[in-house]
Amino acid sequence: MNSEYKSIIDRIFALSEQLGNISIMEVCGTHTASIYKYGISDVLPKNIELLSGPGCPVCVTSQIDIEKVISLLRYESVTVCCFGDMLRVPAGDNSLYKMRENGYDVRIITSPLDVLNLAQQNPNRIFVFFAVGFETTAPLTAALLESAKEAGTSNLFVYSAHKTMPNVLRALFSQSNEIDALICPGHVSAITGRRGFEFVAHELNMPAVIAGFGAKDILIAIYYILKMLTANEAKCINAYPSVVREEGNTIAQSLISKVFEPSGAYWRGIGYIENSGLKINSEYSEFDAEQHFEMLYQEANENAACICGEILTAKKKPTDCALFGTVCTPYSPVGACMVSSEGNCASYYKYWKEASWLIL
Ligand code: SF4
Missing domain, CATH: 3.40.50.11750 (HypD, alpha/beta domain 1)
Structure with a gap:
């Protein structure tokens, strides 16, 4: 060693x-x-x-949020934009990936500002950004909304599932x-x-x-x-002073406060928690997808064998799940924790056979 x-x-x-x-x-x-x-x-x-x-932003995004965003695709002029991981997270039998396979317009972006470019290049379509993640990604969404307001953009909306x-x-x-x-x-x-x-x-x-x-x-x-x-x-x-300061990144904090306000949020496996999410505030409400669109959705049942909720609350481990590594793998994820590389099941799957020798 x-x-x-x-x-x-x-x-x-x-x-x-x-x-x-x-x-x-x-x-x-x-x-x-x-x-x-x-x-x-x-x-x-x-x-x-x-x-x-x-701690995995994709994993904690609730099925309700995914279903609401999927419901927006029933508007013919709507394009949904999201990060790649969100595409494959199941919501019942459906997912944004399946909607895309069925011909709906779902696009993967690598930065929230990509959505502004798309909106400006395609004035006849409406772009909705499915914003997920913690305090780390919320400033990027805030920057998108600030830029969209400055540019007078009217065909861009954000569905905020940000959490704190x-x-x-x-x-x-x-x-x-x-x-x-x-x-x-x-x-x-x-x-x-x-x-x-x-x-x-x-x-x-x-x-x-x-x-x-x-x-x-x-x-x-x-x-x-x-x-x-x-x-x-x-x-x-x-113990991470090279990156973390006592007061943090005050510019990013100001951006968050400028555009968002605290709100209740649903967490997968945990449920509703007061003041654990970020919703778009009244100054930026013209970009709030929840206020602009009627979202008609039916809450689907999650796969009963998936124990993501208990894994996200540390009550169980990936290997406690009967589907782990057989029915559920990163190539055919059954639950959210197997989708993102930061998900507990996906990480465990990737490293379980080779981990120990990396440090020893
Ligand atoms: S292995 Fe798959 S089905 Fe089982 S808890 Fe993890 S994500 Fe859910």
Whole structure:
């Protein structure tokens, strides 16, 4: 084993001997992928468990939101634009991908500003951007709406399924006392700053560490967490200072406040949580797809065998699902967690056979 890793792991083992069983949750799809990729769980003491929470933006997008966006395609002049991962997320038997196969106009974009270009180049069509993601992607959607307003665009709308982290964490941790500490999401923290996660320590009395995405970054975060737990302390430590500042990215924060306001949101597997989403505010309401279109949809049943909801709340693991790796694979995903590369099932599928040796 690399001596740098060994020294951190030795310290983790020493601290763990002073503790009982400890569960540490991460809520970032990139952390989930790194933990599987580097086989981090395999090198930890047996009493330290890593759990993945609702950190994959595609996975947490509710079926209702997908069905509402699909319903817009029944307007002949509407083109739906979304990031590639959203295309394959099932909503019952349907998906945006299937709608596209059936001849409806669904386009993959790589940046929200692509939607403005499309709208300007095709004035006879109406473009709806299906906006998903956390504090990290919301500023990009805000920039799109700011630019669309400045340009006087009238054929562009946004369906906002954006979500924010604080209240889902409050909801999760108030329902469960089985989680002892949090590895905070590095990308979201770059926007919110360390301050944005201070409530985890102060209000929820749990150690929290903002971490980068390499194996060493994650091991250091675990070391800091165990150090706090052995000292009976709850602080929010920034272990990713090269990217995360105390106050975060204030320009991105201003953009979010300029265009959005907090709203309730549905989370897949968790349900409705007050003030955990972002809706377009009254100044930008002319671009709000929910206000402009009548959305007629029927809520379809999710596949009963898919346990994505329990996986997103860390009650179960991908291998607890009877469909994992057989009926459900990244090539034929049955549930949202198998679609995105940041999804827990997809990450586990990708790395389960090869992970351990990457760090050892
Ligand atoms: S393996 Fe597939 S069906 Fe099972 S929980 Fe994961 S996404 Fe759902």
